[in-house]
Amino acid sequence: xxxxxxxxxxxxxxxxxxxxxxxxxxxxxxxxxxxxxxxxxxxxxxxxxxxxxxxxxxxxxxxxxxxxxxxxxxxxxxxxxxxxxxxxxxxxxxxxxxxxxxxxxxxxxxxxxxxxxxxxxxxxxxxxxxxxxxxxxxxxxxxxxxxxxxxxxxxxxxxxxxxxxxxxxxxxxxxxxxxxxxxxxxxxxxxxxxxxxxxxxxxxxxxxxxxxxxxxxxxxxxxxxxxxxxxxxxxxxxxxxxxxxxxxxxxxxxxxxxxxxxxxxxxxxxxxxxxxxxxxxxxxxxxxxxxxxxxxxxxxxxxxxxxxxxxxxxxxxxxxxxxxxxxxxxxxxxxxxxxxxxxxxxxxxxxxxxxxxxxxxxxxxxxxxxxxxxxxxxxxxxxxxxxxxxxxxxxxxxxxxxxxxxxxxxxxxxxxxxxxxxxxxxxxxx
Amino acid sequence: xxxxxxxxxxxxxxxxxxxxxxxxxxxxxxxxxxxxxxxxxxxxxxxxxxxxxxxxxxxxxxxxxxxxxxxxxxxxxxxxxxxxxxxxxxxxxxxxxxxxxxxxxxxxxxxxxxxxxxxxxxxxxxxxxxxxxxxxxxxxxxxxxxxxxxxxxxxxxxxxxxxxxxxxxxxxxxxxxxxxxxxxxxxxxxxxxxxxxxxxxxxxxxxxxxxxxxxxxxxxxxxxxxxxxxxxxxxxxxxxxxxxx
Numbered sequence: 001x002x003x004x005x006x007x008x009x010x011x012x013x014x015x016x017x018x019x020x021x022x023x024x025x026x027x028x029x030x031x032x033x034x035x036x037x038x039x040x041x042x043x044x045x046x047x048x049x050x051x052x053x054x055x056x057x058x059x060x061x062x063x064x065x066x067x068x069x070x071x072x073x074x075x076x077x078x079x080x081x082x083x084x085x086x087x088x089x090x091x092x093x094x095x096x097x098x099x100x101x102x103x104x105x106x107x108x109x110x111x112x113x114x115x116x117x118x119x120x121x122x123x124x125x126x127x128x129x130x131x132x133x134x135x136x137x138x139x140x141x142x143x144x145x146x147x148x149x150x151x152x153x154x155x156x157x158x159x160x161x162x163x164x165x166x167x168x169x170x171x172x173x174x175x176x177x178x179x180x181x182x183x184x185x186x187x188x189x190x191x192x193x194x195x196x197x198x199x200x201x202x203x204x205x206x207x208x209x210x211x212x213x214x215x216x217x218x219x220x221x222x223x224x225x226x227x228x229x230x231x232x233x234x235x236x237x238x239x240x241x242x243x244x245x246x247x248x249x250x251x252x253x254x255x256x257x258x259x260x261x262x263x264x265x266x267x268x269x270x271x272x273x274x275x276x277x278x279x280x281x282x283x284x285x286x287x288x289x290x291x292x293x294x295x296x297x298x299x300x301x302x303x304x305x306x307x308x309x310x311x312x313x314x315x316x317x318x319x320x321x322x323x324x325x326x327x328x329x330x331x332x333x334x335x336x337x338x339x340x341x342x343x344x345x346x347x348x349x350x351x352x353x354x355x356x357x358x359x360x361x362x363x364x365x366x367x368x369x370x371x372x373x374x375x376x377x378x379x380x381x382x383x384x385x386x387x388x389x390x391x392x393x394x395x396x397x398x399x400x401x402x403x404x405x406x407x408x409x410x411x412x413x414x415x416x417x418x419x420x421x422x423x424x425x426x427x428x429x430x
Numbered sequence: 431x432x433x434x435x436x437x438x439x440x441x442x443x444x445x446x447x448x449x450x451x452x453x454x455x456x457x458x459x460x461x462x463x464x465x466x467x468x469x470x471x472x473x474x475x476x477x478x479x480x481x482x483x484x485x486x487x488x489x490x491x492x493x494x495x496x497x498x499x500x501x502x503x504x505x506x507x508x509x510x511x512x513x514x515x516x517x518x519x520x521x522x523x524x525x526x527x528x529x530x531x532x533x534x535x536x537x538x539x540x541x542x543x544x545x546x547x548x549x550x551x552x553x554x555x556x557x558x559x560x561x562x563x564x565x566x567x568x569x570x571x572x573x574x575x576x577x578x579x580x581x582x583x584x585x586x587x588x589x590x591x592x593x594x595x596x597x598x599x600x601x602x603x604x605x606x607x608x609x610x611x612x613x614x615x616x617x618x619x620x621x622x623x624x625x626x627x628x629x630x631x632x633x634x635x636x637x638x639x640x641x642x643x644x645x646x647x648x649x650x651x652x653x654x655x656x657x658x659x660x661x662x663x664x665x666x667x668x669x670x671x672x673x674x675x
Contacts, residue, residue, distance in 0.1 A: 006538075006542070006545045006546075010531065010533055010534065013533035013534070014533050016533075017532065017533060317529075318529075318531065318532075321525065321529040321531075322531070323514070324488070324490055324517065324523050324525075325517065325518070325523060325542065325543050325546070325590070326514055326515070326517045326518025326519075326543060326546055327514070327546060328511060328514050329510075329511075331546075423485075423490045423491065424481075424485045424490040424491045427485075427490065427525070
């Protein structure tokens with residue numbers, strides 16, 4: 001134990017025989033760790049933002065819809081009114097209230113929106129005006145006019161691209177034409193059938209999300225108006241979308257709902273199941289980032305290996321003397337590993353200080369992507385041009401452990417080299 | 431009188447180094463016995479085999495053939511780790527170029543081998559300080575090698591070799607890098623320690639001044655012992671030659 005302490009002391013002091021070299025090496029390794037922390041923070045922050053945007057443009061963190069809707073996409077598959085009531089009742093429990101931020105029942109269909117100038121195919125979303133803002137991104141992105149309200153039952157909000165195509169503005173009248181929904185075994189509202197239905201609406205708001213597909217296709221109108229137009233009885237909707245406080249709770253909430261709705265013809269999906277493409281894109285991005293980080297670490301690792309190896313080779317004679325005095329090969333190896341670990345400790349301190357400072361800046365002030373992309377911001381990828389870093393303590397522990405393990409493993413080779421110092425050849429060095 | 435056990439005993443030791451395709455014989459059948467407490471010098475020109483002989487006695491190198499016994503142990507039969515243990519416990523080394531660890535202070539260098547032996551801190555400090563005051567290093571304990579003169583560094587190296595109270599100290603040209611006055615002072619220290627502690631000293635040299643101080647002088651030439659005389663015999667021979675003249 002005493003001799004181990006001496007070896008660590010020798011290792012530590014050896015580091016400062018060449019302070020500039022030691023600091024440069026520590027800075028290189030520290031920079032590697034800092035880059036890892038910054039990139040993971042931005043990656044996780046970006047993913048968190050993408051998921052938040054994705055679910056708010058889509059069906060929320062968790063969605064309940066009629067069984068088979070996800071695969072078929074058939075608008076005729078609706079949730080029965082009593083199921084919607086059960087869902088709403090369950091979500092009012094104290095346990096669920098803590099987890100759920102917003103609930104929005106929606107009726108979905110396709111139709112044709114016409115103005116005096118033009119017509120365009122649209123995706124109709126019948127929503128409850130006071131519920132939708134808690135779940136959807138669209139009410140926050142109104143750039144002209146106002147969002148829907150109960151006192152304007154014939155109001156409609158449309159995307160900026162669609163408004164441009166139809167050449168309409170706030171207050172313009174538009175006609176929405178669609179076919180009434182037919183449900184097997186369910187009687188439709190009086191007057192509704194297979195024939196086309198149409199209704200006159202007034203543009204109350206124009207939104208811009210930055211996503212072409214949304215801005216050119218989606219329209220939102222009050223749920224009662226949509227139900228009347230589509231001939232759907234009160235209480236029936238296509239889906240109930242939930243936005244949760246924490247994305248990580250999605251599987252748990254989905255399981256609880258599924259249990260609650262056992263026996264009902266419904267499917268309860270997390271966003272990973274309802275928007276599988278988003279999950280796949282994020283998975284791919286993760287994999288790519290891990291590879292990039294691996295490359296950065298490998299390059300830094302090779303630099304460290306080179307430095308430690310050079311330090312060992314330079315001191316071959318010194319190792320020879322120590323061995324001649326009775327130091328065993330294992331003790332020589334411990335001395336070199338101790339030196340590497342001391343170097344690693346300095347590097348980790350530098351890396352953490354640098355990495356966490358930059359990460360903190362990006363977490364609070366954000367990284368403005370407009371500065372990088374100038375005018376060509378890829379709006380299809382990011383809805384918010386300011387990217388905020390999110391770095392969990394698990395990520396920090398993981399990163400530090402990876403760097404620590406890497407340098408420890410790397411130091412084995414130079415340590416082995418030192419342990420294998422051959423006598424008396426090593427003493428012929430001077 | 432023949433000692434019951436020799437401190438060092440070599441029988442027909444052969445050692446050949448290979449330089450590329452050429453075999454270079456370093457020792458050609460060296461046989462030698464050194465008693466405990468001797469203060470012996472191995473002399474000879476460069477390439478005569480002095481360092482090889484010391485390396486083989488110290489277990490730093492192995493003989494190709496023959497028998498090497500140190501403190502009764504046949505070194506040819508010991509493993510590398512047993513040799514390391516023997517070096518740590520029984521043999522002290524003083525090298526030509528001091529070879530102190532640059533990052534340790536004089537005191538830490540001197541106690542290095544004690545630490546490896548697991549001697550407690552207080553005992554280590556006591557032993558090193560006693561030795562330092564005996565050999566004129568008192569007050570230099572906290573200096574690093576770079577802050578010491580060559581003579582002081584070599585005395586620290588002697589202290590490092592002596593502090594474990596080994597049975598044998600091997601010194602390879604210990605005065606080669608020192609001026610005459612410092613070399614004489616170092617020899618005084620070594621001789622004093624030899625006299626007081628009874629530790630066996632074997633040192634190599636090609637310096638006549640050092641040879642004169644040895645109690646026994648073994649001359650090597652081309653890997654063989656050319657002569658092996660005690661100081662008394664040398665003096666008697668010189669006297670006889672003077673009388674004859």
